[in-house]
Amino acid sequence: MNVTGEIPDIVVGRLPIYLRELNRMARSEDNMTTSSRDLGHRLGISSAQIRKDLSHFGEFGKQGTGYHIGYLIDQLTQILHLKEEWGVAVVGAGYLGHALANYRGFQDRGFHVVCVFDKDLDKVGIKMGDLTVQGIDELEETIDRMNVEMAIIAVPVSVAQEITDRLVKAGVKALLSYVPIHLNVPEGVQVSYSDPVVQMQRMTYYLTPVATTAAESST
């Protein structure tokens, strides 16, 4: 599929956003086609950017008629390796683990939470949706048996690197971490981070503080 050599990761990162909006259009609208202008308008992205991003992967639209929504969904699904569902392990059965294990947004988007672990014996055995929380000592055996390659971790900072090491050793190739630290992984293993505080601090940079005391006035 890759027609122009290595694709910048920032481009790869926008494809899921295009796919999400295209799926929404396919579900809720009657139009069979869309244009880079229409898609861009819906996403706050320029039409030129969308055309350029998609052109890395081939020729998906026609001058004048635009993109066939179903075809573009199919192509993006293939490019992102989402034709088959990926099994996902969730480690940490606190509030966040609960939210993730019950998240309906995974449905039809390529992922399926297939196991949940916690080290807290009070949580082991609890039902989360269709799943039962397993003890952390079952992690390796379960991941190997179920051939799980993706994991989401929502554990305390103090154990996050150790859990990461165990997951990677068990065969996990991609990790989504909700733990607010940098994790070390071997070459070839993907890590993506989600930290609400990091996201909010990036925004407060652009805001004017509500209450500024004398000592803090800008110098």
Next chain:
Amino acid sequence: MNVTGEIPDIVVGRLPIYLRELNRMARSEDNMTTSSRDLGHRLGISSAQIRKDLSHFGEFGKQGTGYHIGYLIDQLTQILHLKEEWGVAVVGAGYLGHALANYRGFQDRGFHVVCVFDKDLDKVGIKMGDLTVQGIDELEETIDRMNVEMAIIAVPVSVAQEITDRLVKAGVKALLSYVPIHLNVPEGVQVSYSDPVVQMQRMTYYLTPVATTAAESST
């Protein structure tokens, strides 16, 4: 503070990650100073990148002695407008809203969840930590009275734009959205998105699908 004109947003986005690691070092280690090499090593970022990022904001370190951790924390805290705590509204009291309202990671990092709303009358009145879930009809009055400028939304897709409009009209200037759609906001209002599926799809691009059927073999 801004000594070299407009700072690229990608640089701004790395400052919270530097601050997070510096705070961790200040809490758990005896060292009073660090270097761009040490910090970079901990974060998987090159030392040159760190020096370049920080140089946008001034001269924080000395050749040979490195950065004084406490001073750098203080400066980054000021640059990111975190000297005073920001009150945050959480809208949506499902599993995720629960996780956010109870998230201890906000403590000492500049944010404090001060109100939680849900439209579901079964959830109104429920205690979440120190807070009580309020009805969505109290949103405007509460946000105005508490002078809240930041909000986190974890509501169904179908009501997300309407809630966003209400929050912005009530005075919210920055939104962290866990809803998997693009939100339209007026100029000057910040939005940051968190969608685990978008993050995971970006990673599967780099993975080899486990089971590839004949029909999907790359063409």
